[in-house]
Amino acid sequence: LKKGSGYHLDQLILGFLTLLGGLFGLPWMCAATVRTVAHVSALSEYSRTHAPGEKPQLLGVKEQRVTNFAVHLLIGLSIALGPVLQAIPVPALFGIFL
Known part of the structure; x- marks a missing residue:
């Protein structure tokens, strides 16, 4: 890359x-917000022509900034939606994020 x-x-x-x-x-x-193995493998391009039983070869990984932008946009949006988020009970948030 x-x-x-x-x-x-x-x-x-x-x-x-x-x-x-x-x-x-x-x-x-x-x-490491979005730099996970699943994210990188979702953006990976593999060869489509390979022998049966053989692993496809990695051709490359698509680079993009949309995911990073979306994550940071949602973080900023959570600050603006503070009153709405305060209506959610704290135990529910702990149950979701643990």
Whole structure:
């Protein structure tokens, strides 16, 4: 994969946010929001012509920024929807996210 400068800028900003979070006692950000094995395998392209019983060859991985943008948009939207989210009981949230 050829990562553009935006990827490295994201990592730099994440490093600064982690440093500030540690200094002020805030939770750390996680850089692996969407960089999971399932996400990468969903974006992988494999060869369609291979012998029976043989593994298909990896042709490449599609690079896109839509998922990262959507995740961060939803995080920002959760701040705006604070009053709506306060109506959800905390035990229900713990049951969902544990």
